[in-house]
Amino acid sequence: MPAARRVAVVGAGPAGLSAAQAALAAGARVTVIDAAEEPGGQYHRTVPAAYAPRRPGHLQHGWRAFEHRRRRVLAHPRCTWLPQTSVWALERPRPGQEGPPRLHLLCSGPADGAGRPRRTLDVDALVLAVGAHDRVLPFPGWELPGVCTAGAAQALAKGERVAVGQRVVVAGSGPFLLPVAASLLDAGSQVREVLEANTAATTARGWGRRPWELAAQAGKAAELAAHAAALARHRVPYRTGRAVVEARGDGRVEEVVTARLRADWSVLEGTRRTVAVDAVCVSHGFSPQLELPLAAGCALGERAEPGSDTAGTRASGPSGSRGAPDAFVRVDERQRTSVPGVFAAGEITGIAGAAAARAEGAVAGWSAATGGSAPRDPGTRRALRALRRSRDQGRAFAGRLARAHPIGAAWPGWLRPQTVVCRCEETDYGSLCAAFATEAGAAPRVAKLNTRAGLGPCQGRICGPTVAELRRRLAGDAPDRPAEGLPAADPHRRPLAQPIRLGELAAPSAPLTGPGHRPEEESSS
Amino acid sequence: MSSRLVPTERDATGRGGRPLRITVDGVPADGIAGQTLAGLLLASGRSSWRQAPSGAPRGVFCGIGVCFDCLVTVNGEPDVRACRRRAVDGDEVTTGSRAVPRPTDGPESGTGEGQ
Ligand SMILES: Cc1cc2nc3c(=O)[nH]c(=O)nc-3n(C[C@H](O)[C@H](O)[C@H](O)COP(=O)(O)OP(=O)(O)OC[C@H]3O[C@@H](n4cnc5c(N)ncnc54)[C@H](O)[C@@H]3O)c2cc1C
Ligand code: FES
Numbered sequence: 165m166p167a168a169r170r171v172a173v174v175g176a177g178p179a180g181l182s183a184a185q186a187a188l189a190a191g192a193r194v195t196v197i198d199a200a201e202e203p204g205g206q207y208h209r210t211v212p213a214a215y216a217p218r219r220p221g222h223l224q225h226g227w228r229a230f231e232h233r234r235r236r237v238l239a240h241p242r243c244t245w246l247p248q249t250s251v252w253a254l255e256r257p258r259p260g261q262e263g264p265p266r267l268h269l270l271c272s273g274p275a276d277g278a279g280r281p282r283r284t285l286d287v288d289a290l291v292l293a294v295g296a297h298d299r300v301l302p303f304p305g306w307e308l309p310g311v312c313t314a315g316a317a318q319a320l321a322k323g324e325r326v327a328v329g330q331r332v333v334v335a336g337s338g339p340f341l342l343p344v345a346a347s348l349l350d351a352g353s354q355v356r357e358v359l360e361a362n363t364a365a366t367t368a369r370g371w372g373r374r375p376w377e378l379a380a381q382a383g384k385a386a387e388l389a390a391h392a393a394a395l396a397r398h399r400v401p402y403r404t405g406r407a408v409v410e411a412r413g414d415g416r417v418e419e420v421v422t423a424r425l426r427a428d429w430s431v432l433e434g435t436r437r438t439v440a441v442d443a444v445c446v447s448h449g450f451s452p453q454l455e456l457p458l459a460a461g462c463a464l465g466e467r468a469e470p471g472s473d474t475a476g477t478r479a480s481g482p483s484g485s486r487g488a489p490d491a492f493v494r495v496d497e498r499q500r501t502s503v504p505g506v507f508a509a510g511e512i513t514g515i516a517g518a519a520a521a522r523a524e525g526a527v528a529g530w531s532a533a534t535g536g537s538a539p540r541d542p543g544t545r546r547a548l549r550a551l552r553r554s555r556d557q558g559r560a561f562a563g564r565l566a567r568a569h570p571i572g573a574a575w576p577g578w579l580r581p582q583t584v585v586c587r588c589e590e591t592d593y594g595s596l597c598a599a600f601a602t603e604a605g606a607a608p609r610v611a612k613l614n615t616r617a618g619l620g621p622c623q624g625r626i627c628g629p630t631v632a633e634l635r636r637r638l639a640g641d642a643p644d645r646p647a648e649g650l651p652a653a654d655p656h657r658r659p660l661a662q663p664i665r666l667g668e669l670a671a672p673s674a675p676l677t678g679p680g681h682r683p684e685e686e687s688s689s
Numbered sequence: 690m691s692s693r694l695v696p697t698e699r700d701a702t703g704r705g706g707r708p709l710r711i712t713v714d715g716v717p718a719d720g721i722a723g724q725t726l727a728g729l730l731l732a733s734g735r736s737s738w739r740q741a742p743s744g745a746p747r748g749v750f751c752g753i754g755v756c757f758d759c760l761v762t763v764n765g766e767p768d769v770r771a772c773r774r775r776a777v778d779g780d781e782v783t784t785g786s787r788a789v790p791r792p793t794d795g796p797e798s799g800t801g802e803g804q
Contacts (some may be wrong), residue, residue, distance in 0.1 A: 307745060309746050328749075352695055444774040558692050587750070622758075
């Protein structure tokens with residue numbers, strides 16, 4: 165009998181947990197790694213065990229199924245679960261060597277703590293399921309305390325029962341605004357209004373076309389309906405074609421200015437209104453966490469429509485307003501990336517929600533465990549076909565989501581010269597315009613050094629896509645001139661996927677040991 | 690006072706909650722075990738605890754460890770993301786600034802990251 169394949173799954177959200185389950189079912193030895201203490205990712209974020217909750221499933225959709233999956237995976241004899249462990253780097257094989265990259269881990273320690281042990285892990289296949297974070301477009305005052313992402317409000321409400329404010333506006337674009345508003349109501353906040361920037365016509369066109377695709381996502385529709393009902397019960401207005409275009413306050417947000425928008429997100433003058441708030445939660449979509457895929461060398465691309473032969477990545481918005489293709493990890497029918505032995509699943513391949521992430525994860529886990537070969541027994545073949553079908557439905561849903569909630573091209577109309585674009589370095593819109601206007605400054609690397617945008621602690625995770633888009637608009641596609649033989653600048657390329665301290669870096673690293681990964685097996689490749 | 694912890698008797702998760710105490714720049718702040726430092730700081734009525742290079746106040750923005758707005762020093766360890774670190778009873782939290790100190794500002798408390 166051949167030795168079981170060793171599979172590492174990075175991320176234990178809906179995609180990663182389901183990948184682990186499928187890989188275990190296919191006979192692999194699986195190591196599941198997540199920076200968090202508990203599996204679940206963003207979707208199944210729960211209060212910590214220390215809260216001793218009697219009803220941990222409160223606010224959770226699909227909780228029973230998740231609990232079941234979590235127990236099955238973590239208790240499996242071929243599974244090693246590494247909580248509170250960050251993958252801080254991936255090391256590509258040397259030329260001539262085969263296989264996925266080596267994982268560099270910072271093990272079992274409090275977040276950003278000093279002296280976490282460093283370990284390496286070599287596997288036969290790697291599944292990346294690291295998820296996404298909110299994308300927020302800048303607007304005047306967005307750097308004020310009390311302005312946060314919708315995801316932050318959700319994480320605090322669901323994950324530790326903290327309401328970010330008493331009088332809150334939830335704004336931006338996409339169905340995610342609804343669960344966030346519902347969680348805030350549950351936590352006792354007054355939600356003054358929920359603002360969807362796209363007009364009713366845009367969202368109706370996006371959702372209404374090809375309604376049969378929606379039927380396959382009945383669970384999602386029911387979930388959204390439940391949130392909408394919560395809003396109605398609390399008489400929270402849901403307005404389309406309106407956005408927060410400014411936040412104001414002395415040392416923290418005290419009021420927001422909202423305005424009606426046209427379909428392209430230009431402001432209709434004469435429609436500005438001021439709303440008193442102590443918090444505003446904003447999300448204009450999600451950005452995939454691309455550090456690890458890029459470190460592995462995975463190709464990125466736009467997502468194609470399901471059914472086309474280059475399945476993977478996503479459909480861009482109808483207006484082409486995103487400026488350039490959204491970058492997601494490109495995967496094929498079997499969730500293989502362009503790098504042999506590396507698979508990707510969930511929001512890093514396109515934004516489609518938890519159900520789609522689960523389906524993709526299952527396909528990825530199966531492929532990783534079997535090396536992508538087709539199963540022989542008819543039962544497994546049928547099961548795999550069903551999984552792929554549900555994955556394709558998820559992708560169709562993603563396409564529809566992108567069409568119903570595009571980012572309007574005219575959003576920079578909200579900005580003033582003094583508006584902060586890079587939060588870390590406080591680079592303002594005026595300086596960026598000036599830098600991009602000169603030909604030399606138009607090369608990303610030069611502009612970055614001149615304006616410092618993207619050079620702060622977050623390394624451009626927040627402003628990167630925005631700065632890249634502004635540059636394309638203001639400077640055209642001026643080619644980057646690599647400085648001193650460095651590779652061309654990429655807004656997602658970062659040498660360290662997660663922060664590591666110098667002391668930890670200096671300490672020796674050892675291969676990971678444990679039931680699933682005995683060191684003698686690690687070193688024999 | 691704006692951000693706060695859902696009161697136990699109103700919390701539909703039916704949580705318990707063991708109290709703990711930390712200090713923030715020497716001032717005691719109470720929370721419960723399991724809270725992140727960011728959650729505890731917010732629930733104790735603070736909206737900001739760090740300064741951007743211009744001196745502008747910052748607190749929580751992304752909530753999940755991406756933006757680095759929420760950095761604090763914990764028991765002498767600088768650059769800890771408050772939204773990711775669970776509070777431990779007795780933690781000594783020091784807030785910081787990336788602002789360039791003026792001569793009158795006294796000792797530099799900046800975290801110095803990214804410089
Ligand atoms: C803050 C936030 C809250 C959200 N809440 C909801 C919600 O309530 N309802 C909803 O429908 N959708 C929500 N979403 C959307 C959410 O992205 C998807 O619904 C779903 O969780 C995506 O699943 P996933 O498996 O692709 O990724 P995720 O669920 O994001 O899981 C990725 C996991 O990878 C781990 N990870 C990432 N990088 C590393 C690394 N380098 N080392 C180790 N571990 C790593 C993370 O800790 C995380 O647990 C939220 C998104 C965000 C950003
Ligand atoms: S709030 Fe963004 S890193 Fe903590």
